[in-house]
Amino acid sequence: MKILVCISKTPDTTAKIAFTDNNTKFDGNGVQWIINPYDEWYALVRAIEIKEKDPSAVLHLVTVAGADAEPVIRKALALGGDEAIRVNADSTDSFYIASQIAEVAKAGGYDIIFTGKETIDYNGSSIGGMVAELLDMPYVSMGAKLDLDGTKATIVREIEGGEETNEVELPFVVSAQKGMAEQRIPNMRGIMAARTRPLSVKEPVAVDALTSVTSFGTPPPKAGVKLIDPENVEELVRLLREEAKAI
Amino acid sequence: MSVLIFIDTAEGQIKKSSLEAACYGAKVAEQLGQQANAVVLGTTTDDLSSLGKYGVKKVYHVNDEKLNGLDAQVYTNVIAQVAEKAGAQIIVFSHNLNGKAIAPRLSARLKAGLVAGAVALPDTANGFTVRKNVFSGKSICQRICCNR
Numbered sequence: 017m018k019i020l021v022c023i024s025k026t027p028d029t030t031a032k033i034a035f036t037d038n039n040t041k042f043d044g045n046g047v048q049w050i051i052n053p054y055d056e057w058y059a060l061v062r063a064i065e066i067k068e069k070d071p072s073a074v075l076h077l078v079t080v081a082g083a084d085a086e087p088v089i090r091k092a093l094a095l096g097g098d099e100a101i102r103v104n105a106d107s108t109d110s111f112y113i114a115s116q117i118a119e120v121a122k123a124g125g126y127d128i129i130f131t132g133k134e135t136i137d138y139n140g141s142s143i144g145g146m147v148a149e150l151l152d153m154p155y156v157s158m159g160a161k162l163d164l165d166g167t168k169a170t171i172v173r174e175i176e177g178g179e180e181t182n183e184v185e186l187p188f189v190v191s192a193q194k195g196m197a198e199q200r201i202p203n204m205r206g207i208m209a210a211r212t213r214p215l216s217v218k219e220p221v222a223v224d225a226l227t228s229v230t231s232f233g234t235p236p237p238k239a240g241v242k243l244i245d246p247e248n249v250e251e252l253v254r255l256l257r258e259e260a261k262a263i
Numbered sequence: 264m265s266v267l268i269f270i271d272t273a274e275g276q277i278k279k280s281s282l283e284a285a286c287y288g289a290k291v292a293e294q295l296g297q298q299a300n301a302v303v304l305g306t307t308t309d310d311l312s313s314l315g316k317y318g319v320k321k322v323y324h325v326n327d328e329k330l331n332g333l334d335a336q337v338y339t340n341v342i343a344q345v346a347e348k349a350g351a352q353i354i355v356f357s358h359n360l361n362g363k364a365i366a367p368r369l370s371a372r373l374k375a376g377l378v379a380g381a382v383a384l385p386d387t388a389n390g391f392t393v394r395k396n397v398f399s400g401k402s403i404c405q406r407i408c409c410n411r
Contacts (some may be wrong), residue, residue, distance in 0.1 A: 018303045026377045110377055111370065136399050145367030155335055157364040175333075175360055176273065224355065226376035230392055230405045 054132025114146030289318025
């Protein structure tokens with residue numbers, strides 16, 4: 017069995033978000049980069065668990081990023097994984113990134129492709145679905161539990177107001193979220209082994225991005241709470257109608 | 264040219280989030296001088312003509328019980344065909360779990376730009392630029408779509 021886990025580099029959750037170049041680029045200066053938590057805690061760890069159960073399984077990691085992502089991908093390799101592939105490109109367009117991952121996946125012939133449910137920077141939730149479409153594979157989104165039985169997987173996914181159990185034949189793409197696995201911390205043996213595990217760099221294939229970012233900004237400040245006297249219902253109705261536009 | 268809105272249902276009833284999507288799609292259509300159409304998949308118990316109240320002019324209803332459960336691959340096939348038939352230039356989904364499962368596939372199928380989680384009406388004066396939250400709500404970005 018061959019498993020591919022998509023890894024994304026994201027700013028630490030506590031990082032200060034700032035922009036440069038007239039608010040058109042994210043300012044990475046002084047930012048602590050981490051593995052996207054959904055990729056690490058759920059997608060990668062579940063893939064490692066599968067490999068631990070079936071040592072013949074091959075686990076590859078893929079990222080689409082510049083050379084500055086290598087410490088992050090090495091950290092992912094320290095958790096587990098036989099080798100990593102970095103597609104040497106930087107883009108904020110989901111279709112461009114998914115196309116690069118799909119090319120790697122086509123060449124590797126993977127049985128399971130894991131992604132996190134979203135990245136915590138661009139919050140797109142779109143890579144898994146796009147990769148599945150580009151590879152003509154089934155896709156189960158928001159997977160919270162995955163059990164493998166031969167060539168069949170049973171995946172529990174979140175739906176509104178509950179959960180749904182899906183059965184899917186290999187190969188497939190799944191996006192992982194809370195419940196899929198428990199977070200792990202790399203041990204010293206893994207960190208040392210990761211130094212020598214292969215990390216190959218591929219040049220991107222020519223794909224046109226379908227979207228681009230024109231500018232970044234900060235959300236408008238939240239308005240303060242207005243307290244209305246319980247007797248003053250007319251004022252409450254007026255504010256709901258004229259300011260909140262809720263009625 | 265038209266705007267197509269995917270109307271999500273649960274147990275045959277239109278989800279409330281889809282009504283918001285219908286309003287949004289109708290406003291985008293009005294902005295562009297286009298018609299707002301909707302697509303509904305599977306059997307329904309709701310009166311689909313009620314979508315007219317939200318600005319939808321025409322509903323494409325694929326009334327097949329095989330479509331009652333979500334299969335993103337099948338839904339993508341069907342919506343792509345409806346989009347072609349309706350001459351859809353823009354397709355609107357709710358940013359809910361089903362929307363997140365279908366919209367990326369459809370985007371890749373149609374080679375159409377995807378903005379996930381739009382929070383405002385688009386600026387269509389020069390292309391199609393729409394605002395979305397990024398960095399888990401700590402920032403917003405204007406994203407421009409180059410296709411569809």
